[in-house]
Amino acid sequence: MSVLDAATKTAGASTTKSKKKRQHILINGKLFTQMQKIGKGGSSDVYCVQAENYKQFALKRVKLEDCDESAMRGFKGEIDLLEKLADVDRVVRLYDWELDNEKQTLSVLMEKGDQDLNRILTIALNGNDPRFDPVKTRFWWQEMLECVQAVHDYDIVHSDLKPANFLSVGGKLKLIDFGIANAIDVAHTVNVHRDSHIGTPNYMSPESIMDTNAPTPGGQRTTNNGSRCMKIGKPSDVWSLGCILYQMVYGRPPFAHIANQISRIMAITNPQVVIEFPDKGVGGVTVSSALKGTLRRCLQRNLQGRPTVKQLLSDPWLCPEAGNAVAMTEDLLGQIIEKVYERCRDSKRGLPPPDEVKQYPASFMSKIRHMVEHDGVIG
Numbered sequence: 001m002s003v004l005d006a007a008t009k010t011a012g013a014s015t016t017k018s019k020k021k022r023q024h025i026l027i028n029g030k031l032f033t034q035m036q037k038i039g040k041g042g043s044s045d046v047y048c049v050q051a052e053n054y055k056q057f058a059l060k061r062v063k064l065e066d067c068d069e070s071a072m073r074g075f076k077g078e079i080d081l082l083e084k085l086a087d088v089d090r091v092v093r094l095y096d097w098e099l100d101n102e103k104q105t106l107s108v109l110m111e112k113g114d115q116d117l118n119r120i121l122t123i124a125l126n127g128n129d130p131r132f133d134p135v136k137t138r139f140w141w142q143e144m145l146e147c148v149q150a151v152h153d154y155d156i157v158h159s160d161l162k163p164a165n166f167l168s169v170g171g172k173l174k175l176i177d178f179g180i181a182n183a184i185d186v187a188h189t190v191n192v193h194r195d196s197h198i199g200t201p202n203y204m205s206p207e208s209i210m211d212t213n214a215p216t217p218g219g220q221r222t223t224n225n226g227s228r229c230m231k232i233g234k235p236s237d238v239w240s241l242g243c244i245l246y247q248m249v250y251g252r253p254p255f256a257h258i259a260n261q262i263s264r265i266m267a268i269t270n271p272q273v274v275i276e277f278p279d280k281g282v283g284g285v286t287v288s289s290a291l292k293g294t295l296r297r298c299l300q301r302n303l304q305g306r307p308t309v310k311q312l313l314s315d316p317w318l319c320p321e322a323g324n325a326v327a328m329t330e331d332l333l334g335q336i337i338e339k340v341y342e343r344c345r346d347s348k349r350g351l352p353p354p355d356e357v358k359q360y361p362a363s364f365m366s367k368i369r370h371m372v373e374h375d376g377v378i379g
């Protein structure tokens with residue numbers, strides 16, 4: 001669209017007819033009043049619309065003019081997925097959709113959310129005195145995990161997890177934008193088409209960046225229509241979740257400090273580039289060992305080593321910690337007592353002197369923290 005077109009479309013130069021068109025929309029015969037624009041994606045605009053009963057919905061309008069066949073398949077795939085997930089509480093509800101061949105638009109009517117997580121994080125991180133808040137972070141982390149677990153239960157990999165794709169609906173997070181998600185087939189790995197409008201690589205896993213157009217040892221190839229495909233599995237979603245958690249803690253995703261996009265992409269896939277996990281988060285707030293452990297495990301380039309979302313939901317970091325304390329299990333306490341008992345029974349060394357005993361608490365605590373941070377297990 002030319003600058004003039006754009007100016008006359010949005011300025012008062014529109015006719016009554018076009019004004020009416022903008023304000024009232026029919027979707028499969030049902031009338032809606034178009035309100036304000038509430039979001040914008042790479043391929044769509046999202047509006048708040050009101051039904052005749054005053055109920056509000058979100059309407060995603062996708063312009064199909066410049067879409068090729070594979071992009072069309074992608075949009076259709078998204079609708080199929082949303083229909084399949086209609087009863088999943090953690091996925092934004094699809095109410096209706098309509099393809100207008102004449103106007104070349106796809107309209108998708110959905111449950112309306114309040115704001116996306118990107119907006120929530122931007123406000124929190126750009127405020128006057130931004131500080132990493134473990135309580136809020138734990139809340140959002142659990143919410144995100146519940147969302148992703150809900151789709152993983154259906155063997156669906158979202159594959160484009162980023163803060164903007166989590167929507168807060170009445171204080172509860174829900175997933176949106178299944179544009180490049182796909183059902184997982186055998187071996188929990190799928191080749192997923194990713195079209196040309198890739199945005200930021202900040203949340204993309206190393207394996208999703210690698211070009212898998214070359215045949216793999218497993219013999220899987222990508223599409224034969226020349227489109228670029230990637231190998232994606234549930235662990236890719238876990239990496240992306242780790243990037244979002246990292247952003248909440250340290251103020252930016254792990255590779256966002258690398259300004260050049262190509263260098264950033266190369267850093268994500270290069271195992272020599274080590275991810276730093278500083279002891280202090282945004283505003284100098286201490287980052288617990290358990291949290292660093294969770295981050296480390298999600299952000300492993302070796303995807304087999306990453307925890308599942310189910311494991312993350314019972315991860316030590318989600319268990320409340322008080323200050324410098326660590327979570328204790330019966331098994332772990334048993335191991336500690338046994339170690340002390342063995343030491344006391346060592347006739348060659350004799351009973352431990354008081355100075356040695358005084359060091360036990362600090363020494364055991366540091367070992368437990370190391371176990372939590374590096375192995376994600378206690379006991």
Ligand SMILES: Nc1ncnc2c1ncn2[C@@H]1O[C@H](COP(=O)(O)OP(=O)(O)OP(=O)(O)O)[C@@H](O)[C@H]1O
Pocket residue numbers: 038039040041042043044045046058060092110111112113114115116164165167176177179199
């Ligand atoms: N149901 C909804 N309720 C409220 N806001 C929404 C809703 N769906 C989308 N949005 C807003 O619109 C933005 C874009 O939506 P969406 O991610 O679905 O579009 P897209 O064109 O598929 O984007 P992308 O370029 O990420 O593929 C979202 O980040 C969100 O802010």
